[in-house]
Amino acid sequence: MEVAVNLELKTLNVKQDITYLNTSNDTLVSIVLNDWNNAFSDRNTPLAKRFSDEFYRGFHLAKTVEKGNTTILNLTDSNFTALEWERTEKNPDFIVIRLNKKLLPGEQIDLHITYISKIPSDKFTHYGFDQNGMNLKNWFLTPARFENHDFVKYNNFNLDDIANAEADYKLEIKVPNNYSIITDLNSVSKDSTNAAYSTYSFAGSNRTDFNLFIEKQNNFRSYNNGTIEVLTDLKNKKITEIQKAIVINRVAAFANEFIGKYPHKKITVSQADYERNPFYGLNQLPSIISPFSDEFMFEITFFKTYLNNYLKNSLRLDPRKDNWVYDGIQIYAMMKYMEEYHLDEKMLGRLSRMKLFKSYNITNLTFNEQYSYYYMLMARKNLDQPLGDPKNTLIKFNEQIASKYRAGLSLSYLDDYLNHNIVPESVQEFYNLNKSQQTNRYDFEKILIKKSPKNLDWFFNTIIDSREIIDYKFTNVSRTADSVQFSIKSKTDIYAPIPVYGLKKNKIVFKEWIEPKQPDSVYQFSRKNADKLVINYDNEVPEFNQRNNWKSLKSLAITNRPIKFNFAKDLEDPYYNQILYIPTLTYNYYDGFTPGVRFHNKTILDKPFTFDINPAYSLKAGTLSGSSAFAWSQYYRNSTLYNVRYSLSQNYFHYAPDATYLRLNPMVQFRIREENFRDNRKQLIMFRQVIVNREASEFITDNSKPNYSIFNARYANTKTELVDHFNFMTDVQFSSGFGKASAEVEYRRLFENNRKLNLRVFAGSFIYNTTNSDYFSFGLDKPTDYLFDYNILGRSETTGIFSQQYVIAEGGFKSKLNPAFANQWMATVNASYALWNWIEVYGDAGFLKNKHQKEYFAYDSGIRLNLVPDYFELYFPVYSNNGWEISQNKYNEKIRFVITFSPKTLVTLFTRKWF
Numbered sequence: 001m002e003v004a005v006n007l008e009l010k011t012l013n014v015k016q017d018i019t020y021l022n023t024s025n026d027t028l029v030s031i032v033l034n035d036w037n038n039a040f041s042d043r044n045t046p047l048a049k050r051f052s053d054e055f056y057r058g059f060h061l062a063k064t065v066e067k068g069n070t071t072i073l074n075l076t077d078s079n080f081t082a083l084e085w086e087r088t089e090k091n092p093d094f095i096v097i098r099l100n101k102k103l104l105p106g107e108q109i110d111l112h113i114t115y116i117s118k119i120p121s122d123k124f125t126h127y128g129f130d131q132n133g134m135n136l137k138n139w140f141l142t143p144a145r146f147e148n149h150d151f152v153k154y155n156n157f158n159l160d161d162i163a164n165a166e167a168d169y170k171l172e173i174k175v176p177n178n179y180s181i182i183t184d185l186n187s188v189s190k191d192s193t194n195a196a197y198s199t200y201s202f203a204g205s206n207r208t209d210f211n212l213f214i215e216k217q218n219n220f221r222s223y224n225n226g227t228i229e230v231l232t233d234l235k236n237k238k239i240t241e242i243q244k245a246i247v248i249n250r251v252a253a254f255a256n257e258f259i260g261k262y263p264h265k266k267i268t269v270s271q272a273d274y275e276r277n278p279f280y281g282l283n284q285l286p287s288i289i290s291p292f293s294d295e296f297m298f299e300i301t302f303f304k305t306y307l308n309n310y311l312k313n314s315l316r317l318d319p320r321k322d323n324w325v326y327d328g329i330q331i332y333a334m335m336k337y338m339e340e341y342h343l344d345e346k347m348l349g350r351l352s353r354m355k356l357f358k359s360y361n362i363t364n365l366t367f368n369e370q371y372s373y374y375y376m377l378m379a380r381k382n383l384d385q386p387l388g389d390p391k392n393t394l395i396k397f398n399e400q401i402a403s404k405y406r407a408g409l410s411l412s413y414l415d416d417y418l419n420h421n422i423v424p425e426s427v428q429e430f431y432n433l434n435k436s437q438q439t440n441r442y443d444f445e446k447i448l449i450k451k452s453p454k455n456l457d458w459f460f461n462t463i464i465d466s467r468e469i470i471d472y473k474f475t476n477v478s479r480t481a482d483s484v485q486f487s488i489k490s491k492t493d494i495y496a497p498i499p500v501y502g503l504k505k506n507k508i509v510f511k512e513w514i515e516p517k518q519p520d521s522v523y524q525f526s527r528k529n530a531d532k533l534v535i536n537y538d539n540e541v542p543e544f545n546q547r548n549n550w551k552s553l554k555s556l557a558i559t560n561r562p563i564k565f566n567f568a569k570d571l572e573d574p575y576y577n578q579i580l581y582i583p584t585l586t587y588n589y590y591d592g593f594t595p596g597v598r599f600h601n602k603t604i605l606d607k608p609f610t611f612d613i614n615p616a617y618s619l620k621a622g623t624l625s626g627s628s629a630f631a632w633s634q635y636y637r638n639s640t641l642y643n644v645r646y647s648l649s650q651n652y653f654h655y656a657p658d659a660t661y662l663r664l665n666p667m668v669q670f671r672i673r674e675e676n677f678r679d680n681r682k683q684l685i686m687f688r689q690v691i692v693n694r695e696a697s698e699f700i701t702d703n704s705k706p707n708y709s710i711f712n713a714r715y716a717n718t719k720t721e722l723v724d725h726f727n728f729m730t731d732v733q734f735s736s737g738f739g740k741a742s743a744e745v746e747y748r749r750l751f752e753n754n755r756k757l758n759l760r761v762f763a764g765s766f767i768y769n770t771t772n773s774d775y776f777s778f779g780l781d782k783p784t785d786y787l788f789d790y791n792i793l794g795r796s797e798t799t800g801i802f803s804q805q806y807v808i809a810e811g812g813f814k815s816k817l818n819p820a821f822a823n824q825w826m827a828t829v830n831a832s833y834a835l836w837n838w839i840e841v842y843g844d845a846g847f848l849k850n851k852h853q854k855e856y857f858a859y860d861s862g863i864r865l866n867l868v869p870d871y872f873e874l875y876f877p878v879y880s881n882n883g884w885e886i887s888q889n890k891y892n893e894k895i896r897f898v899i900t901f902s903p904k905t906l907v908t909l910f911t912r913k914w915f
Contacts, residue, residue, distance in 0.1 A: 001140060003173040005214060010065070010119045010129045014140060018111040020103070024146055028103040030096050031111070032151035034164060036138035039093040039156035040068035040120040043752060046093070046155040051124075052722040053680060054396055059124050060722060061754050068120030068128065070141070078110040093156045094144060113141060125158050126272040133179060133215040135272050138162055142209075145318060147438065154320055157392050159399065160276070160312070161319035164208040166438065171202045173212075180218040182231055184266045184313070185210050204264065206435075208316065211268045211309075220268075223248045228262050232269040234302055238294040247299045251306055254337055258424065259329065260431035263314055267306070274305040280401050281347070281370060291349030296342070307333055316434045322441040323391040324407045324464060329427055331408020332415075335368045336424075342367065360566060361573035362604075371405035372539050373571060373605065378402040379469060379544055380606035382635040382642050385677060388441070388465040395677050409542045410463045414448070414456075416540045417497045417513060422451045458496050467637060468494045469544040472516070472535050474551045484533060484553065485524045488516050492544070501537040502530030508537070527553070546574035547607075572603040584614055587901070589794035589802050590654035592620025608633050618654065625660070627651045643671040651788060656796045659697035663788045665690050681719040688712050690787050700796060704775030710735040710787065723750050738776050739767035742810075756834040760812055762846075765825035769851075777821035780811035780828075780848060780858060791900065799893075806875060806896035813844045814896050815860035815880040822848035832864055840864040842875070873898040 004013040022028055039047040043060055051059045059067075075083050077100060084098040103109055117139050122128035127137040138156065145152040145163040152163040174197050175181060185202035192198045204210055213220065219233040223245055230248050256262065279300055290297060307330045317325055338345065346352035347365040357363040365373070378384040378398060385398050387407050394403055415423035429451075430444045449456055462468050469492050477486040484502070495516045502510040502525070509528040514521075535549040543549075550561060564576040572578070580603070584596045596616025601607070609632050616626040631647035648666050655661045667688035674681050694706040716729040725748035732741045742764030749757045764778050775784055782805075785792055790809070794802025806814060811822075812830040828846025835841055843861040850856075860880030866873050875896040877885040885894055 001169075001171050001173075003171065005134075005173065005175045005179075007129075007133065007176065007179070007214070010134075012117040012119065012136075012139060014113075014115050014117060016111075016113045016115070016141060018113070018141075018143065019108055020111060020143060021108040022103045022105055024149075025105050026146075026149050027105065028099065030098050031103075031109075032144040032153060033095050033097065033141040034093070034138070034144050034154075034162055035070050035087065035095050035141055036093050036156040036162055037068050037117050037119070037140075038070040038087070040124070041070075041092060042067070044089070046091075047158060050157045053678065055722050056124075057722060057750075060750065060752070062121070062124070066121040066123070067118070069118045070115055071118070072113065072115045074112070074114040076112045080112065083111070091153065091155060094153055095141070115141065122272070126276050132217055132219075133213070135270065136212040136214070138209075139212075142167065145438070147318070147440070152318060154392075159320065159391050161323065161391050162209065163318055163320060166206055166208055166316060169202075169204045169207060169210060172199060173202070174199045175214055178216060180215050182213040182215065182218065182220045182268065183211060184231070184264065184268045185212075186265055206263065207313070209313070211270070213268070213270070220270075225249045225252055227256060228252055229266045230269060230306070231266060232302065233271050234269060234274060234298065234305070235271055236294060236298040236301070239298055243295055244298065247295065247302060250341070251299070251303045251337075254340070255307060255310055255333070258333055258336060258427075259310070260314075260428050262310060263435055267309055267313065269302060269305045269309060273309060274301055277304070277308060277400065279304050280374070291351045293349075296345070296349075303334065303337060304330075314431065314434060316438045318440060320391045324387040324403070325430075325441050325444050327404040328387075328407035328411045331371065331405055332411040332423070332427075335371070335408060335412055338367050359564070360570050361576075362571040365571065369539060371409050372542055375402045375406040375409060375542055376544070376605055379542075382637060383677065384467055386465055386467050387463070393676070393678065406542055410459075413463070413541055414459055416499075418452055418454065419513075420453075423448070426451050462494055462496055468492065469637070470494055470496050470498070470541055471544040471548075472498055473548040474533060474535065476522075477533060477551045477553075479527060479553050482527055483524055484527045484530065485522060486533065486551070487520060487522050488514065488535070489519050490516065491548075496541070498536055498541055498543075499538070500525075501534045502528055503532040503534055503537070504529050505531070511537075547572070549574060570603055572605045572607070577601075578603060584616065586616065587793070588653065589797065590621060590657050591618035591625055594618045594625055594653075596626055606633070621654055623654075623660070625653045640675060641670060641672050643669075645669045645671070655694060655788075656697040656699045658699065659695035661692060661694045661788065663690065663692050679719075680721050681717070683718075684714070684716040686712075686714045686716075692786070692788065697796075702775045703773040704771065704786075705737070708735055708737070708786075712787065724748070735776075737771040738769045740769075740776075740778075741765060741767060742778075754834075756840075758830075758832045758840075760808075760830040761828070762810060762812060762830075763825075763827040764810065764822075766823065769823055771823075774821040774823065777823045778810050778826040778848070780820050780822070780826070780846075781806075781813040781816050782820075783807060783809045793899075804893065804896050806873075806898050808898075811844075811846060811848070811858075813846075813858065813860055814842065814862060814875040815844075815877045815882060815885060815894065817858050817860070817881050819848065819850060819853075819856060821850070823851055824849040828858075834866075838866045840866055870898070871900050 002015040006013065020031055039045050042048065048059055075085055075097065077083055081100060083100065085095050087095045099109065119134055119139060120128040122130045122135055127135050143165040145165050154163050169185060171185060173181065177192065177196060177198050181200050183202055185204040188201035188203050190198060190200050220231045223230045230252060311326050311330055315326065319326065345367040346363065347367055347370045348363050351357055352363040383395065384402060385394055387403055387410065391399060411423055426447045429447050433439055433443060445460055471491040472488050473491060475487045475489045497513055497515045499511055499513050501508055509530050510525060512525055514523055531553050533551040533553060536543050536546060561575060561577050563579060564573065565579050565581060568582050569580060570578060578601060579599055580601065581597055581599050584598045586594045594616045596614050598612065598614040600610065600612040602610050602612065611630050613628045614626050615624065618625045627650060629647060629649040631645055634644045636642055646668050651663045652660060665688055667686065670685040672683035689709060689711055691709045692707065696706055711734045714729065714731045716727065718727040727746040729744045733739065742762065745761045747759045776786055785795055790807050792807065793805055797803040811826055811828045826846065826848040828844060830844045832840045832842035842864045845859040847855050847857055858881055860877060862875060862877040864873065864875050877894050879885065885891065
């Protein structure tokens with residue numbers, strides 16, 4: 001390639017010659033070139049749609065100058081005859097070149113291409129241009145990997161998994177004299193005779209890719225230990241160059257010894273590479289509160305990024321289809337490195353040594369034990385995916401965290417089970433194989449099988465290619481003074497090797513690996529004075545539930561797991577029944593501020609049974625109040641109906657200044673998802689019985705029965721992503737006094753000019769209604785909330801600031817109109833459109849019908865300040881059935897507001913892109 005860099009236009013003018021040798025046994029009629037830079041060309045590419053799926057706004061709202069593309073000017077063959085080529089709208093990130101004549105096995109062809117690469121901003125992926133220059137990745141045309149009689153045609157999904165064919169590179173690049181070039185290619189020459197530009201020449205052999213940095217201020221430092229030159233710009237100003245050199249040499253020596261010799265002379269380890277794939281955990285905390293030393297932070301940051309680039313540049317795997325091998329070797333090597341150099345390091349670093357945190361399980365975990373918890377976080381949510389699945393099918397949390405960690409855990413598990421250095425030797429043999437040929441995951445598997453004296457079918461079929469889970473428990477345990485006898489049951493009917501430990505006073509006295517094949521197998525071991533039997537004590541096996549792994553061998557054992565109280569939150573401790581407690585503070589107009597204490601068992605990992613009891617004291621009312629909830633979740637791992645949740649909740653607060661309410665809410669929910677876990681469509685079916693007992697109040701004169709019971713069934717179907725959001729919901733309710741049905745449709749669209757349209761349609765009708773008040777009627781501007789579902793601060797207020805709270809439900813109007821309720825039917829439309837940022841214009845229109853009255857047409861309009869969606873919003877009515885409201889008296893009483901104190905709503909805004 002001959003490349004001229006234009007830093008003002010953010011373009012690379014490229015003249016490229018490709019000599020393509022057909023090394024396959026197939027006759028080729030076309031050649032595929034990867035063109036991943038063109039994935040940044042518009043908002044409709046597969047990359048843009050993936051950004052939208054993961055709720056990333058930056059690309060959709062980007063300016064034209066910030067985007068990238070590839071403009072091909074000329075494409076000819078060896079005879080400089082023009083070749084036909086195609087790039088489709090569906091696949092804008094690779095081109096298919098049609099050859100003028102067939103290319104037989106062993107033959108070669110020269111391709112000559114002239115094109116302009118417009119480089120995108122680095123704000124999308126950390127690769128691209130910034131104020132200091134360019135960090136270039138996947139910017140040039142390169143032949144795609146060829147296997148199984150075809151070219152591998154992959155779209156750019158921002159996963160660092162481009163499937164390039166191996167090639168030899170020669171690069172001549174011209175840049176302004178005030179810029180430097182950093183690359184992991186070998187330097188050939190530099191020509192600085194021109195006053196304005198310097199021309200650099202680089203070369204590299206047997207590579208699938210290379211890194212290139214063009215910087216005005218060169219932030220890279222070179223470290224050369226005689227075996228490899230490391231170029232890095234990782235940020236850490238608090239440690240010296242000598243400390244960095246020691247760490248880099250140690251890491252490079254470890255990788256060289258544990259994995260194999262790096263096939264190239266240079267390697268780059270950039271801050272951008274790390275920020276794309278950081279070490280997720282507490283080391284992401286600001287340095288001022290980081291529990292780790294600066295040197296350790298630099299070491300773990302450098303090691304993770306170094307290993308990632310080391311393997312990506314060495315292994316000739318399909319990086320999308322065989323991704324688990326990359327991840328497995330990387331995390332497995334990191335675990336071995338920690339065992340060798342930081343064996344005693346804890347997950348929480350120096351916090352683990354503080355007496356204040358000694359009772360927390362999270363502070364007692366070693367650094368390597370955290371990997372299991374990150375994987376289990378997804379397994380317990382029934383969101384884990386098979387390790388062997390292609391990288392582009394994984395949801396973001398699995399792709400970046402859970403599946404990576406499970407892959408490393410799986411190799412560590414196999415290593416512990418085989419116990420003869422078989423896995424490390426297999427890694428080295430496979431690594432060396434990649435130096436001579438293109439490989440795939442099955443080559444690695446064949447090496448493991450060849451070296452293992454035991455059958456490994458269970459490992460590949462269950463651990464790698466399925467999402468089956470391992471979960472054992474003891475049955476039929478008996479003991480004598482000298483021996484212990486037991487059976488083991490698999491709760492999931494999945495049988496894989498598992499270690500059994502004998503403990504005496506929490507010290508290991510024996511460890512035996514067993515290989516259960518059927519549920520009635522009986523095992524007998526020498527007791528060695530053990531007082532406890534434990535399955536998987538050191539968590540070698542990524543097991544679903546360790547809370548059922550203990551059996552006491554004492555003659556008198558009240559419980560296998562005693563109760564432990566912890567403040568706030570903790571990781572699940574399999575050795576205790578945990579009860580967590582934390583102070584709470586709620587507020588409504590009638591109870592005032594309501595302090596309380598919340599007792600629950602919700603640790604960071606989900607569990608089947610949860611309880612949440614929150615007794616409280618209402619300062620304003622001077623009475624006890626509070627809430628409680630008990631739930632049982634049942635997960636179905638091989639069904640689109642993936643979760644059934646049974647629950648019973650209770651609330652006891654004031655609904656009026658002088659009256660309390662008690663609500664009981666037994667409920668069952670059925671959650672349905674698509675077979676493709678990345679599909680954002682979710683469905684919910686809910687059945688519940690809402691039982692309400694209300695004290696009589698002198699302030700409430702609506703003639704409604706104080707006590708009632710309502711059966712409620714609901715169906716919701718939601719598909720949401722950044723650009724489009726759609727939600728459909730139906731609801732039916734039956735009680736002794738009424739029956740009603742309603743439906744609601746919500747649609748949101750984010751346009752390319754950053755304007756947003758919101759539409760909501762509601763329609764509801766009574767099936768029968770014998771009530772004599774509007775308490776159960778449809779509300780035009782505010783629901784009466786007789787089901788007590790909403791967090792309404794002053795639910796019985798008709799005047800004053802608390803009556804102005806707005807809840808998006810039923811009619812959805814913002815202006816207070818009369819009639820405000822419908823006891824027969826109601827149909828409304830709510831719409832809003834963004835004018836600028838969080839300023840929107842809204843309008844509502846609809847009909848409502850009451851008994852013995854004509855249909856009433858209602859409308860209103862105004863300005864909406866959408867300051868924090870669902871958290872804090874303001875509505876200013878302008879014109880409605882009431883006339884020009886903005887000019888009327890007491891306008892401040894017409895302003896409506898949305899305010900929410902629920903942390904769950906805010907957390908969802910941040911977590912939706914991960915799950």
